[in-house]
Amino acid sequence: MTPSQQSKLFVRFNVEFKSSVDVTLIQSMGSDAMLASAAWVSTSAQQGLRRAVENPDDVRGVINYLIKHRHGTPFEHSAMTFCVKAPIFVWREWHRHRIGFSYNEESARYKQLDPVFYIPARDRPMVKVDGWKPGRPKFLTLDQSMALVTDMEHFGDIAEAAADQKYDEIVSDMKQGYKDEYARYERQLSRQLDPGLARDCLPVGIYSSCWVTCNPRSLMSFLSLRVGSEEATFRSYPLHEIELGALACEEMFKQGWPITHAAFVLNGRVAP
Numbered sequence: 001m002t003p004s005q006q007s008k009l010f011v012r013f014n015v016e017f018k019s020s021v022d023v024t025l026i027q028s029m030g031s032d033a034m035l036a037s038a039a040w041v042s043t044s045a046q047q048g049l050r051r052a053v054e055n056p057d058d059v060r061g062v063i064n065y066l067i068k069h070r071h072g073t074p075f076e077h078s079a080m081t082f083c084v085k086a087p088i089f090v091w092r093e094w095h096r097h098r099i100g101f102s103y104n105e106e107s108a109r110y111k112q113l114d115p116v117f118y119i120p121a122r123d124r125p126m127v128k129v130d131g132w133k134p135g136r137p138k139f140l141t142l143d144q145s146m147a148l149v150t151d152m153e154h155f156g157d158i159a160e161a162a163a164d165q166k167y168d169e170i171v172s173d174m175k176q177g178y179k180d181e182y183a184r185y186e187r188q189l190s191r192q193l194d195p196g197l198a199r200d201c202l203p204v205g206i207y208s209s210c211w212v213t214c215n216p217r218s219l220m221s222f223l224s225l226r227v228g229s230e231e232a233t234f235r236s237y238p239l240h241e242i243e244l245g246a247l248a249c250e251e252m253f254k255q256g257w258p259i260t261h262a263a264f265v266l267n268g269r270v271a272p
């Protein structure tokens, strides 16, 4: 059998490419009222929740006070569970958030990983700026970068065409690598190799899914580092792809705990 016949034999799935980090809210528990009530345990004990429901202004006041003065423990009295589908290079960063986070990840020992791989979207800032520095890494989109090297008189079509070409080169290189390595993975599986070993050749751009459970306090800590907001007191420069996941979580947090979220933003996105 020739090598090309052999590789065809084991490519059973079409490899898929995506540019998103997908976050679904599985379940949530708690509310702004619950967090305020936890803070009032000394004065209102079991009545705190009723006070919170009847007096939303009190809730706003106490939550603002707690966040401003970094009294964090009341923000542990709620929970949210997300199902997140992200490339493994994102998980390597996400899993570093240890405190107040619980994780369960799909196993690559007991099942074959789906052939889904990450490619950057065309407008992802991806070209290093002049004077690029680690610690504060900044990037241009392909359009911005090509505009810098294109004659301004002909700016527009030429820059866009050059950016298209560069994007195609980058993405087709990535896709080829993914396809080759997934075919290798399937060949190893077809030899009845331990799946825990067969997966060793897979690139970190392959997607994996986790359930992630956290509380508002731990989520704010995560958001303070993984969203690169210019309004933040301490500006962070996160990887674009973890920021996609963080922004999706932030939106769900905002829906469920609007007062806490507003206070977090108002106080410079510093986690209490």
Ligand SMILES: Cc1cc2nc3c(=O)[nH]c(=O)nc-3n(C[C@H](O)[C@H](O)[C@H](O)COP(=O)(O)OP(=O)(O)OC[C@H]3O[C@@H](n4cnc5c(N)ncnc54)[C@H](O)[C@@H]3O)c2cc1C
Residues within 6 Å of the ligand: 096, 097, 098, 099, 100, 221, 225, 226, 236, 237, 238, 239
């Ligand atoms: C932009 C950016 C770049 C990064 N670059 C790198 C890198 O190059 N290399 C690298 O290894 N990591 C890097 N990291 C990861 C970083 O070092 C943290 O591991 C990650 O952000 C999780 O933060 P954390 O420890 O505060 O979170 P958690 O583990 O969730 O901890 C939350 C908080 O609990 C407290 N805490 C947790 N553990 C302890 C402890 N052992 N002792 C005392 N207090 C504790 C701290 O107050 C901490 O802030 C980077 C992170 C960001 C945002």
